[in-house]
Amino acid sequence: MSKAMARRRWIAVASACAFLALSAHAGKTLEAIKARGQLVCGVSSGVAGFSQANSAGQWSGLDVDICRALAASILGDAQKVKWVPLVSQQRFAALQSGEIDILSRNTTWTLTRDASLGLTFVGIDFYDGQAFMVPAKSKLKSARQLKNATICVQSGTTTEKNLSDFSRANKLNLKTVVFEQFEAANAAYFSGRCQAYTTDASALASVRSKEAKHPADHVVLPELISKEPLGPAVRRGDDEFFAIARWVLFGLMEAEEYGITQANVATLRDSKDPVIGRLLGTTEDMGKPLGLDRQWLARALQATGNYGEIFERNVGPKSPLGLPRGMNNLWSHGGLHYAPPVR
């Protein structure tokens, strides 16, 4: 990171604010997306498994796939997405100002954000929780043993507040060192500046697998000190687009529940199952109420696969992150994802 970059970031935040001062009307999101032939999706500037660009500029991750599925539904092409990497300070302003259509950037759904920022959360695409990572040689077994410890924190989330609550509730007197940059927080933790590193459990798993010299030298402690339901958000006031984004997400989960995958979506078109017929638009047209055509979900599934496939590919046990499905399984498998029926 350079000084110019840090400055650019502030310019970006400031210009997003300036945009609020100038734009009077943003227009209907769906029409705007169709007119420009592109979905503009706000993602993180690099969190492994969620949104990350490779050396060729190809984005991948769970948050990225949600946008891809949405683009496939609306525009018929999962590649027609413009990716806007955002730091956490920019993200809400970027959505409010109309710079992006949807914010899919491991963002926690909270009351303040949902009710007072002019945006609405579409749903939950990942159940997360804040955890602690410590060096294995510290022999710590529980986060409650971290008395008087110095904790490295990555800013820009609900993290600092959770940490403070946890520290007070357990009388731990934790000291914090807050970093704006993910990289700086990682470097400080690995140099031993802090006894522990805290952020969402999924991000810790990503740091441990990607950044640690020897992942086995670090353990993520079992306690989750907060609920972090992550999900995409859209601008408030455009109920049509909100419904589309929400039902594409539900549709991906519903497809998993009924066994429709990227591989079999084409052959299942002949299925006699009424639910599959509705999901794929072969019997009933479920796209119409959303303002889309009947193939909306079939195209999304063709592009990204169902929710389970997206999870496995990006963050699941066989991916570098190696996260267990746990809470993120479907309700029918003991998890928390429960999509209302597509009918």
Added chain:
Amino acid sequence: MAIAPRPAPSRRAKAASARARRRSAFYQLLAVAAVALLAWWLASTTLQNMRLRGIQSGFDFLWAPAGFEIGEGLLPYQSTDAYWRAFLAGLVNTLRVGVSGIVACTVLGTALGAGRFSANAIVRGVCWGYVELFRNIPLLLQMLTWYLVLTQFLPPIDEPARIAGWIVMSKNGVAFAAGEDSPTLSPEFLAVLLGLSLYTAAFVAEIVRAGIAAVPRGQMEAASALGLPSRRVMRLVVLPQALRIIVPPLTSQYLNLIKNSSLAVAVGYPDLVSIANTSLNQTGRAVECITIIMAVYLALSLLISVLMNRVNRGAAIKER
């Protein structure tokens, strides 16, 4: 001195100049009104757009409890305190590093600048090398480097090193005296302070060098001819004249240093910008938080300007 009295202006000329004055006052008023109107228009459309989009705005959040910890600071603060107090703690942290930085860069910069006139070639060369090295590397990189060096090489937190019995060093920072609550300079503070003062000192050195070089040689020679020893020549003759040239650009460097301290956020030092970032994230009040940052830096800069203008008036030639 006798000055020949000017002929009294004719009545017509008097009227013309009065008209010109009125016209210029009118245009100035118009310009001020236009700027005020533009500001009002920007503010009101912003507020209106935010209302339309259901974004809540206002500074009322400043009185709500902040709910986050601040790693270090001179101002007593705990997470149950209000946001305004968190901002104040951040401001105190900014001032702490800013003021120490200004003192350090002035002392170091003056020494380096004067060193460029040393009779010793090695001293001259070192001073030249320092300036070229430190002013040509981006400040953020320097800060990150200092931070990495400090966090890598300081001993682990549970096995601190003691120097001369009263300096305790560990990755928690450098503490003086042995007590539990002894003042500690954290690695974050040290990295910011080192980065800011070493970087700015290079610019100060150049300003001091230019100031000294601008004093005519004759002044020095005349002072020596009067039999003043060389240190008194510097103190009584050269520096007072050099200061007139040094102070105005020095003010800009002080302003830069204060503004550059906002880079502290990169190495985890809880300065004003860091606190504002956290508050912005928790409350979503982007416009408000950025307004606070801008207002505070503007106020700080104006304050420094006022102080330095006073110094400058002291250094200026007194007309008697």
